Amino acid sequence: EIVMTQSPATLSVSPGERATLSCRASQSVSSNLAWYQQKPGQAPRLLIYDASTRATGIPARFSGSGSGTEFTLTISSLQSEDFAVYFCQQYNNWPPYTFGQGTRLEIK
Amino acid sequence: QVQLQESGPGLVKPSQTLSLTCTVSGGSISSGDYYWSWIRQSPGKGLEWIGYIYYSGSTHYNPSLKSRVSISVDTSKNQFSLKLSSVTAADTAVYYCARSQYQLLVIEHWFDPWGQGTLVTVSS
Numbered sequence: 001e002i003v004m005t006q007s008p009a010t011l012s013v014s015p016g017e018r019a020t021l022s023c024r025a026s027q028s029v030s031s032n033l034a035w036y037q038q039k040p041g042q043a044p045r046l047l048i049y050d051a052s053t054r055a056t057g058i059p060a061r062f063s064g065s066g067s068g069t070e071f072t073l074t075i076s077s078l079q080s081e082d083f084a085v086y087f088c089q090q091y092n093n094w095p096p097y098t099f100g101q102g103t104r105l106e107i108k
Numbered sequence: 109q110v111q112l113q114e115s116g117p118g119l120v121k122p123s124q125t126l127s128l129t130c131t132v133s134g135g136s137i138s139s140g141d142y143y144w145s146w147i148r149q150s151p152g153k154g155l156e157w158i159g160y161i162y163y164s165g166s167t168h169y170n171p172s173l174k175s176r177v178s179i180s181v182d183t184s185k186n187q188f189s190l191k192l193s194s195v196t197a198a199d200t201a202v203y204y205c206a207r208s209q210y211q212l213l214v215i216e217h218w219f220d221p222w223g224q225g226t227l228v229t230v231s232s
Contacts, residue, residue, distance in 0.1 A: 001172075034218040043204055043222035044155070055220060087155060091217030096170040099155035 002026050002093050006086075006100035012108040015078050021103045023071040023088035031067045032092035038102075039084045047086075048073065075105075083107050110135040112205045112223035120199075120230050126192040130205030130223060131185070137163050138183045143208045143215055146179060146190045149225070150201035160208065161188055195230045202227050 003026040013019045023033065031051040036044035046055040048064035051071060061076040075082055088100040116128035130144070137144065145160040159169035161179045169177050173192070181188040192199060203226055206219035 032217070036219075043206075043225050044219070045222075046218055046220035049216070049218040089155075089218065094217065095157070095159075095168050096172070097157040097217060099157075101154045 001096060002029060002090050002098050004088055004090055004098055004100035006088060006103045008103060009101075010104045010106060012106050013078055014108045015080060017078055017108075019075040019078055019082075019105055021073040021075075021086050021105070023066075023073070023100050025069045025071075025090055027093075028068045029090040029092035032090060033064075033066070033071050034089045034091065035062075035064055035073045036087045036089065037082075037084050038087065044087060078105075080107075110207065110221065112207065112221060114203060114205050114223045114226040116226060116228070118227055118229060120195055120228060121232050122196055122230055123194055126190070126195050126199060126228055126230070128190045128203055128205075128226065128228070129187050130189070131187050132207075133186070136183075137181060137186050137188065139163070141210055143210055144181070144188045145206045145208060145219060147204045147206055147219065147222070148199075148201040149204065150198075152198070153201075156201075158190065158192075158203075162210070197230050200228065200230045 005024045007022045033051045035048040038044040052064045063074045065072050085102045085104050087102050111133045113131045120126045143160045146158040161167045176193045178191040204222045206222040209216040
């Protein structure tokens with residue numbers, strides 16, 4: 001089973017600034033990686049798939065990069081609605097699909 | 109726009125079987141264009157994929173849960189269901205149903221959308 005590790009656990013950033021979140025896989029997952037956003041009391045929402053493709057309706061300020069074992073989610077200019085928890089998910093080696101433990105993005 | 113809604117008991121006793129149903133609206137399970145998954149989220153284990161089903165009844169399960177899990181589909185009701193047997197406190201979680209697209213014989217292995225989730229607590 002591939003283990004996904006996200007860092008940092010909590011990231012404090014001011015509105016309008018850039019946020020960079022990391023996700024590392026225990027072995028290569030090629031570009032088979034997705035990112036999700038989860039707000040309190042809500043289900044996760046798909047942001048990015050295939051490491052860098054934005055899902056339908058996702059603003060351009062969200063971008064994904066990386067391949068192999070190292071991945072990054074960048075939010076270019078943080079809006080108030082972006083403060084949430086973010087998860088990565090690999091789908092290169094399955095079953096099972098596996099998720100990272102999440103990065104909490106909080107207002108500085 | 110498709111919506112998924114989980115339903116079922118919020119409290120299950122240890123050693124019993126957890127049973128949940130996901131009702132799909134705004135689209136047909138029988139279209140064959142999607143796979144339908146169960147995913148759970150707990151403070152201790154984070155997000156954990158449980159398994160998925162295709163409208164034909166074909167399934168894939170998480171190996172760590174395979175001995176206790178059964179997912180079934182009822183196309184007449186546009187629903188799919190989860191059964192998890194011999195539950196313990198470790199199975200306490202928010203349970204989500206979610207969809208993955210199936211195009212040109214290829215599964216798109218990400219989940220979109222998800223249901224709102226339902227909390228299941230295992231306790232006597």
